[in-house]
Amino acid sequence: MPKSKITETLLNSTVSKYRNLLKFCYFLMVFVVISCGNDTKSKVSADTNENATTETETEAPATTSSKTILFYGDSITAGYGLDDTNDAFPGIIQFKIDSLDLNYEVVNSGLSGETSAGGKSRIDWIxxxxxxxxVLELGANDGLRGLPITETKANLQAIIDAVKAKSPSTKIVLAGMQLPPNMGQAYTTQFKAVFSxxxxxxxxxxxxxxxxxxxxxxxxxxSDGIHPTVEGHRIVANTVWEVLGPVLNSEL
Structure with a gap:
């Protein structure tokens, strides 16, 4: 083989080897770059998740469960005739509780026209x-209708028994009621005594x-001469608080 031919062959072989080496280096660099990129993304993702978890744990609000005071009564409790039922005495008591920063929530379960029998019929649902x-405030409508006093007492007792049976730890407050003298002396006296x-x-x-x-x-x-005005409800709230306040303090 001529010397020039040999030289050309050797040159081509050398160039081919260098080309292959360059290709290998190129792929190696690409692989390294991709691998580093994935590691960086994984680290960023891990850091982000860790920060999110820490932030979530930090921002999670503390859960506090407030105690419940339920007023169970008739139109006096419901706030009959008022433009805003929050002006009824249970709403005023809630405002007082909030101002004292006590952990209680008032529920107004008053129903206008409710009798002791009606209260007895819906107590299980309540x-x-x-x-x-x-807080039990029922019986006024019984008296105004001249219903038998023995029935009123039996119905109120049934309500008290139902509350005790469902939750023996529940504190019960009974609101007494009196009637105007036109209902007759004997009836009004016996009616008043039922509550005490x-x-x-x-x-x-x-x-x-x-x-x-x-x-x-x-x-x-x-104007009906029966249902308190807003100012009247403020006085009622003070009357109720005289007894309810100490009960709340005993719960603390």
Missing amino acids: LNQDIDIF DLASENKIAFIPFILKDVGGVKELNQ
Whole structure:
């Protein structure tokens, strides 16, 4: 083979080897770059997830469960005739509780026109919730309708029994009621005694007369002479608080 031919062959072989080496180096560099990129992304992703977890744990609000005070009554509790039911005495008591930073939530379960029998019929449904303090204000409509006093007492006792059976730890507060003298002396006297007797027999907190300083006072009642005005409800709230306040303190 001529010398020039040999030289050309050797040259071509050398060039081919260098080309292959360059290709190998190129692929190696690409592989290194990709691998580093993936590692960086993984690290960033891990750091992001860790930060998100830490932030979530930091920002998670503390869960606090407030206790419940349920007012179970008739139109007086419901706030009949008021433009805003928050002006009824349960709403005023909630405002007082909030101002004292107490951990209680008021539930108003008043129903206008409710009798003790009506209260008895719906008590099981009402007790489908956790109640820490149960304020019972019923019986006025029984008295105004001249219903038998024995039935009123039996119905109120049934309500008290239902609350105790569902939750023995629930504190019960009974609101007493009185009637105007036109209902007859004997009837009004016996009616008044029903509430004090129930409180004594069941050993529960007692508000002697929920409409104290309001009942029969014209300027503190609406035109019907029965339902308190906004100012009247403020007085009722103070009367209720005189008994309810100590009950709340005993729960703390």
